[in-house]
Amino acid sequence: MTTETTKEIPEAAAVPPPGVAPAPKASHGHRRLLTRRDRITLGFMAGLPTILHIALVWVTAFASIALAFTTWDGIGFDSIQWVGLQNFKELFEQNPQFWPAVQHNVIWFVVLIAIPTPLGLFLAVQLDKKIRFSRVYQTAFFLPVVLSMAVIGFVWQLIYNPDTGLINSIIGANEPGKYIDWIGDPDLNLWAILIAASWRHTGYMMILYLAGLKGVDPSLREASALDGANEWQTFKNVIFPTLRPTNTVVLVVTIIEALRAFDLVFVFNKGAEGTELLSILVTNNIIGESSRIGYGSAIAVVLLLISLVVIIPYLVATFRKERRA
Amino acid sequence: MSTTVVPKPRTPVRPARILLHLFLAGASLAWLAPLAWALYSAMRPYAETSEKGYVSWPDTLNFDNFTNAFTQSDMSHYFVNTMIIAVPAVLLTLFLSSMVAFYVSRFDFRLNIALLLVFTAGNLLPQQVIITPLYRLYLLIDLPGITMSGKLYDSALGLVLIHVAFQSGFCAFVLSNYMRSLPHELTEAALVDGASVWRMYWQIVLPLCRPAMAALATLLSIWIYNDFFWALVLISTGENMPITSALNNLTGAYFTDPNLVAAGALLTAIPTLIVYFVLQRQFVSGLTLGANKG
Numbered sequence: 001m002t003t004e005t006t007k008e009i010p011e012a013a014a015v016p017p018p019g020v021a022p023a024p025k026a027s028h029g030h031r032r033l034l035t036r037r038d039r040i041t042l043g044f045m046a047g048l049p050t051i052l053h054i055a056l057v058w059v060t061a062f063a064s065i066a067l068a069f070t071t072w073d074g075i076g077f078d079s080i081q082w083v084g085l086q087n088f089k090e091l092f093e094q095n096p097q098f099w100p101a102v103q104h105n106v107i108w109f110v111v112l113i114a115i116p117t118p119l120g121l122f123l124a125v126q127l128d129k130k131i132r133f134s135r136v137y138q139t140a141f142f143l144p145v146v147l148s149m150a151v152i153g154f155v156w157q158l159i160y161n162p163d164t165g166l167i168n169s170i171i172g173a174n175e176p177g178k179y180i181d182w183i184g185d186p187d188l189n190l191w192a193i194l195i196a197a198s199w200r201h202t203g204y205m206m207i208l209y210l211a212g213l214k215g216v217d218p219s220l221r222e223a224s225a226l227d228g229a230n231e232w233q234t235f236k237n238v239i240f241p242t243l244r245p246t247n248t249v250v251l252v253v254t255i256i257e258a259l260r261a262f263d264l265v266f267v268f269n270k271g272a273e274g275t276e277l278l279s280i281l282v283t284n285n286i287i288g289e290s291s292r293i294g295y296g297s298a299i300a301v302v303l304l305l306i307s308l309v310v311i312i313p314y315l316v317a318t319f320r321k322e323r324r325a
Numbered sequence: 326m327s328t329t330v331v332p333k334p335r336t337p338v339r340p341a342r343i344l345l346h347l348f349l350a351g352a353s354l355a356w357l358a359p360l361a362w363a364l365y366s367a368m369r370p371y372a373e374t375s376e377k378g379y380v381s382w383p384d385t386l387n388f389d390n391f392t393n394a395f396t397q398s399d400m401s402h403y404f405v406n407t408m409i410i411a412v413p414a415v416l417l418t419l420f421l422s423s424m425v426a427f428y429v430s431r432f433d434f435r436l437n438i439a440l441l442l443v444f445t446a447g448n449l450l451p452q453q454v455i456i457t458p459l460y461r462l463y464l465l466i467d468l469p470g471i472t473m474s475g476k477l478y479d480s481a482l483g484l485v486l487i488h489v490a491f492q493s494g495f496c497a498f499v500l501s502n503y504m505r506s507l508p509h510e511l512t513e514a515a516l517v518d519g520a521s522v523w524r525m526y527w528q529i530v531l532p533l534c535r536p537a538m539a540a541l542a543t544l545l546s547i548w549i550y551n552d553f554f555w556a557l558v559l560i561s562t563g564e565n566m567p568i569t570s571a572l573n574n575l576t577g578a579y580f581t582d583p584n585l586v587a588a589g590a591l592l593t594a595i596p597t598l599i600v601y602f603v604l605q606r607q608f609v610s611g612l613t614l615g616a617n618k619g
Contacts, residue, residue: 033516033517034516034522035521037521038521038522038523041521041522041523042428042432042522045424045425045427045428045522045526046424046425046428046429046436046440048421048424049421049422049424049425049493049497050425050440050443050444052421052486052489052490052493053443053444053447053490053493053494054443054447055490056455056459056486056487056490056491057447057450057455057490057491057494058443058447059458060455060456060458060459060462061447061450061454061455063458063462064454064455064457064458067457067458074461074464123349123352126345126348126349127349131342131345131346131349132346133346133349133350136353137349137350137352137353139605140353140354140356140357141352141353141356142609143356143357143360143598143601144356146547146597146598146600146601146608147551147594147597147598148550148551148552148553148569148593148594148597149551149553150551150553150569150570150572150573150593151551151569151572151590151591151593151594154363154572154576154586154587154589154590155359155360155362155363155587155590156359157583157586158359158362158363158366158583158586158587159359159362161583164374164379164583165379166362166379166380169378169379169380170380199356199359202356203356204612207609207612207613208612208613211609211613252449256449256451259451260451260452260453262452262453262554263553263554266553266557267553267573278453279451279452279453282453282454282456282457283453283456283554283557283558285457286456286457286460286558287557287558293457293461296457297457297458300453300454300455300456300457301454303451303453303454304450304451304454307449307450307451307454311446311449311450312446314449315442315445315446315449318445319438319441319442
């Protein structure tokens with residue numbers, strides 16, 4: 001066991017004078033105390049998980065980009081052919097499902113941010129008042145978040161089913177002539193399913209906002225009350241501005257949720273007309289009748305680009321904060 | 326905030342408070358209604374509901390649909406499948422992501438921000454972005470004798486690997502934040518005393534991360550149990566499906582009997598509900614750990 005010194009690096013060269021508490025940067029000094037075995041251990045500790053993650057998540061993501069410009073039947077690598085932008089052209093110009101899918105993904109996001117998000121915030125503000133039974137209420141609103149999207153899909157089918165469902169049974173719309181097909185009618189089914197999605201999203205948002213509100217300094221409220229501000233003014237001018245970090249997370253989470261939406265729709269009606277989503281189109285290309293790898297990858301690339309527009313700024317902002325901290 | 330032990334006088338009951346409680350109670354009931362409806366449907370025999378309609382007073386309420394759904398569709402078999410996937414996946418994810426977190430939070434190698442970025446971004450990608458090449462990759466990888474299918478495709482191992490790869494992004498991010506908040510002197514001292522890196526990780530840092538690990542374990546268990554998508558695409562044999570994806574096949578077989586479907590869906594939800602009620606605090610803190618520090 002020999003203690004090796006690594007190549008001198010400028011930052012580590014400056015040894016802090018004795019008596020001075022080591023600054024966080026001093027961890028560079030760690031390196032000199034590491035034995036060769038330690039460094040091999042560290043290499044494995046970071047390396048193994050990274051290799052697994054990159055191989056299955058990033059290599060495949062880049063493979064999606066590469067394959068989007070090819071046509072391939074999946075049998076043998078020599079059948080891969082470069083076709084340039086043809087997949088995209090076909091997607092944008094000929095696929096009758098593509099633009100509706102993009103539109104539905106956008107609607108999904110707009111609805112989630114417009115209805116369940118403010119509702120979740122409202123519930124969080126009310127439940128943050130230290131009222132009685134707060135836990136009971138929280139549990140009720142949060143319960144759907146724990147369930148799997150697939151189970152939620154089945155539960156809401158029992159409500160929307162045109163023949164036996166709760167809604168049609170109550171309003172008598174399950175008889176011939178008055179029939180309302182919540183699941184199959186392309187004008188209705190997206191909205192029906194968005195109610196189910198909102199039902200779940202509200203609890204999720206409520207929990208995030210409750211956590212954010214716990215971080216609000218109580219003296220702010222007191223000061224605001226002393227100034228004679230009423231509840232609404234306090235919220236609008238004092239509380240809401242301090243929730244900015246939570247709002248950022250909420251926005252990102254909601255966009256990602258809207259792009260990932262899949263299980264619920266698949267269980268509900270397999271993404272039939274009216275509820276097409278980009279995620280459904282990609283998946284149908286694999287488990288559906290026609291497995292066109294290049295074409296499916298082109299749809300995935302559209303999904304990837306939209307995601308990155310959100311992910312990159314968010315991460316840059318998050319990690320900037322980290323570095324300053 | 327005063328820290329006296331004098332009980333605070335309870336605020337007098339104001340009309341506004343009563344209104345608020347009425348609203349919250351009403352909204353809570355509305356939120357529980359879909360599940361209550363599913364439970365009500367599941368507890369009634371199909372013959373009765375088809376005769377009297379679904380919105381009607383019950384003549385019989387029992388758990389026959391539950392026992393039928395459980396035995397006829399061999400649900401216990403699918404629960405076992407889920408366990409075979411979820412238990413190793415949760416443990417491996419925590420193990421691997423805590424190692425990465427240890428590395429990036431305790432050793433200021435210049436890679437760490439980049440590494441953490443890669444992990445975190447990877448976890449934010451929609452799953453469908455990577456599924457097409459992943460599906461092909463799984464078909465290409467031959468594992469004769471290791472998995473039943475002889476490939477990575479259609480095997481529990483394949484599902485475990487993708488769960489670990491995908492979820493370790495989130496966990497590495499949360500754990501590295503957590504580890505960064507631990508005092509540096511802890512490991513500095515150990516290092517000076519000549520403790521190996523592995524010992525620092527295993528005996529000093531990891532035990533201190535217990536609360537975060539418990540929260541993440543709860544969250545991961547529920548997420549992986551609830552997974553529908555990976556299994557739908559990467560498992561082809563119905564026999565090998567975990568419970569949540571198998572439910573899709575069950576309902577396909579019993580679609581003529583909504584009561585049985587309701588029972589099956591609720592049975593599938595029971596384990597997650599138990600975990601949630603027992604470990605509510607961990608679950609919620611896990612969700613919010615990722616969203617804001619501490």
